[in-house]
Amino acid sequence: MTLRPPARARASGARSGIARTSRDLPRRPLRRLPLALICLALLLGGCPRHGLLDDGTSISYGPSNGGKLIRPALLPERGEGFVVPERWATRGLRYGTDELVSLVVYAGREMARLSPGAELAVADLSLLRGGPSAWHHSHQTGRDVDLLFFVRESDGSPRVMRNMAGFDDDGVARVPSGRWDDGRTPEDESIRELRFDAERNWLLVRTLVENPIAPVQFLFISDPLKQLLIDHARALGEPEALIQRASYLLHQPGDSLPHNDHIHVRIYCAPSDRVHGCRDRGMLRWVKKDYKYDPVTRVTSAIARNAVATAAPTPMPAMFVLGAFPFRP
Numbered sequence: 001m002t003l004r005p006p007a008r009a010r011a012s013g014a015r016s017g018i019a020r021t022s023r024d025l026p027r028r029p030l031r032r033l034p035l036a037l038i039c040l041a042l043l044l045g046g047c048p049r050h051g052l053l054d055d056g057t058s059i060s061y062g063p064s065n066g067g068k069l070i071r072p073a074l075l076p077e078r079g080e081g082f083v084v085p086e087r088w089a090t091r092g093l094r095y096g097t098d099e100l101v102s103l104v105v106y107a108g109r110e111m112a113r114l115s116p117g118a119e120l121a122v123a124d125l126s127l128l129r130g131g132p133s134a135w136h137h138s139h140q141t142g143r144d145v146d147l148l149f150f151v152r153e154s155d156g157s158p159r160v161m162r163n164m165a166g167f168d169d170d171g172v173a174r175v176p177s178g179r180w181d182d183g184r185t186p187e188d189e190s191i192r193e194l195r196f197d198a199e200r201n202w203l204l205v206r207t208l209v210e211n212p213i214a215p216v217q218f219l220f221i222s223d224p225l226k227q228l229l230i231d232h233a234r235a236l237g238e239p240e241a242l243i244q245r246a247s248y249l250l251h252q253p254g255d256s257l258p259h260n261d262h263i264h265v266r267i268y269c270a271p272s273d274r275v276h277g278c279r280d281r282g283m284l285r286w287v288k289k290d291y292k293y294d295p296v297t298r299v300t301s302a303i304a305r306n307a308v309a310t311a312a313p314t315p316m317p318a319m320f321v322l323g324a325f326p327f328r329p
Helices: 007-015 033-043 098-114 198-210 223-236 240-249 271-275 285-293 295-310
Strands: 059-061 068-070 144-147 151-153 172-176 191-196 216-220 263-267 320-322 325-327
Touching (some): 059 271, 098 144, 098 198, 198 216, 198 223, 198 263, 216 240, 223 240
Antiparallel strands (some): 151 191, 216 263, 320 325
């Protein structure tokens, strides 16, 4: 006959550490492990208001056509080599990620250096908090910017654009004489021919393709104008690798207007923003392995995405631009 201790004694023995089966092993510490990891992340600098892993910079959240922008950078109305024409300055779409605003500032400076006197006309970025606007289906996450083309008069003299003009397959635009100055049709209805400036527009494309700040995902432009740029690059004897890379990026969109009146730049999500739920739509190209082999993104994206999605921070409405990079006061 086998003697067994009373039930109370058996329970007491289990609590005192006498674990007879795997079911008797204590499990409470394992339940607390996720909470401990979250607390550790917060102690290491995370902020519950903006997500678990937050370095205080801008955040592009979601896809370009259905997301938002947190703590954006503000592009000045004018800087070295660039200007935001009045038509777009009054819209309030001058906000972007730190990377995008830095890229625009960099492109303006490079154009001023490569082509003295050139002034890059910058149209829309995103709204203060991102999201949809009356003018764009995309431009919602601070990673899109529209740039006006460099143009020349029919006599070859350069012209600074203040409005968009649609170019035909031969790179010719026919517009009312004063349309590009203030966006209104003047009393003088005489038509002026403008020429697509392949030389300076190629310099702009090359600057964007080779920029050291943010990898470009798309340069949306009509196919005929793209061909003018590629032909010009080959005539200059540019490296074939550069031409091929530019050809990959220059792309006529299939779900919108052909972009024969401006170039639409979209950059990839910053690696830190992917952790918070930034999503790249379309081809990943040379950042594909970043997604495949980045363990931090794989492990933390789901948690951080939920945290950022429920946050309602107030972005800084004003900033300074120091060097090529924006800084908040």
